[in-house]
Amino acid sequence: MSSTHQTMTENARFPRLKIAVSDCLKGVECRYNGGHAQDEFVKHQLSQYADFVPFCPEAAVIGTPRETIRLVDVKGQVRVLGSKTATDYTDGLQEYAEKRVALIAERQVDGAVVKSRSPSCGLERIKVYRESGEWYGSSDPMRQGVFTEQLQKSMPYLAIEEEGRLQDAWLRENYVLQVFSAARWREFMQQSPDVKAFQDFHRDHKFLLLSKSEALYRRMGPIVAETTAQNLTEKLQEYGALFHEAIAEKGARGKMINVLEHLYGYFKKQVTEREKAFFRETLEEFREGTVPLIAVIKIIQQFIHHYGSEYLSTQIILHPYPPELALRSSIQAYR
Numbered sequence: 001m002s003s004t005h006q007t008m009t010e011n012a013r014f015p016r017l018k019i020a021v022s023d024c025l026k027g028v029e030c031r032y033n034g035g036h037a038q039d040e041f042v043k044h045q046l047s048q049y050a051d052f053v054p055f056c057p058e059a060a061v062i063g064t065p066r067e068t069i070r071l072v073d074v075k076g077q078v079r080v081l082g083s084k085t086a087t088d089y090t091d092g093l094q095e096y097a098e099k100r101v102a103l104i105a106e107r108q109v110d111g112a113v114v115k116s117r118s119p120s121c122g123l124e125r126i127k128v129y130r131e132s133g134e135w136y137g138s139s140d141p142m143r144q145g146v147f148t149e150q151l152q153k154s155m156p157y158l159a160i161e162e163e164g165r166l167q168d169a170w171l172r173e174n175y176v177l178q179v180f181s182a183a184r185w186r187e188f189m190q191q192s193p194d195v196k197a198f199q200d201f202h203r204d205h206k207f208l209l210l211s212k213s214e215a216l217y218r219r220m221g222p223i224v225a226e227t228t229a230q231n232l233t234e235k236l237q238e239y240g241a242l243f244h245e246a247i248a249e250k251g252a253r254g255k256m257i258n259v260l261e262h263l264y265g266y267f268k269k270q271v272t273e274r275e276k277a278f279f280r281e282t283l284e285e286f287r288e289g290t291v292p293l294i295a296v297i298k299i300i301q302q303f304i305h306h307y308g309s310e311y312l313s314t315q316i317i318l319h320p321y322p323p324e325l326a327l328r329s330s331i332q333a334y335r
């Protein structure tokens with residue numbers, strides 16, 4: 001095999017991420033009580049790979065320390081009121097959100113991590129109280145925090161997760177894969193790609209896209225095939241929308257097994273009976289959930305090293321994010 005294969009796979013370059021983040025998760029003391037909500041993953045892991053675009057709606061509008069706030073249904077309209085004084089902070093918070101979300105969009109962030117259970121930053125399940133101050137449980141509505149709602153409306157395919165949800169290995173793997181993919185697309189577009197570069201981008205993402213959505217992948221191929229120097233801008237835009245939709249899909253063990261079968265297919269005529277048996281056995285263990293994905297990926301990489309495959313050596317699915325994050329080492333990362 002040529003040394004190029006080895007080099008391309010093992011020296012994969014990863015883009016620097018841009019991540020919008022609730023400031024308190026970074027350890028900034030901006031919570032209502034002057035404390036923070038420092039998150040281990042944000043502060044010590046994500047920070048190594050990302051530049052942050054921080055936000056704290058409540059500190060900017062109300063100040064710190066401050067009374068707590070909550071969402072209240074006031075005559076059919078959700079308002080943000082002080083829990084003690086019932087001061088209505090809605091307009092100020094919305095104005096802040098509009099400006100900050102515009103800045104976040106302008107910076108072209110690849111994802112956001114928001115603080116859970118916050119009426120400003122929460123991604124889901126934020127209680128909406130009745131005007132009387134009561135909340136009757138599941139019969140009463142729950143929704144997003146006002147800032148995050150605005151962020152999601154403005155950037156529908158942005159990867160947004162709460163710090164609590166990111167404790168889940170499956171959600172974390174999906175999130176990290178999505179933000180690194182979004183960052184790769186952002187960097188790619190910044191390089192003013194030509195038709196050849198566009199074809200290469202699509203080729204290198206083939207198996208990653210298949211692991212997310214075969215239907216979307218099948219729609220993306222013809223867009224690339226029909227691209228000419230004349231319609232390049234328009235086709236990139238069309239493709240970019242589908243690319244973001246595809247990477248926002250959650251991965252599944254079944255879809256990944258299909259991809260692994262495809263990758264193995266490149267070597268099935270060359271491998272020995274023992275290699276074949278070992279691959280099959282490991283794939284079965286991955287299917288059963290007793291070994292993590294990385295075990296199967298390592299076998300494929302070994303085939304690439306040993307038998308060579310120019311085509312597979314640049315496939316992003318084999319190195320989608322920095323390996324030291326070790327997300328593929330968890331058996332919980334696939335469902």
Ligand code: SF4
Pocket residue numbers: 022023024025030031032055056057058059115118120121
């Ligand atoms: S949850 Fe949001 S509004 Fe509350 S302190 Fe953190 S960043 Fe600020």
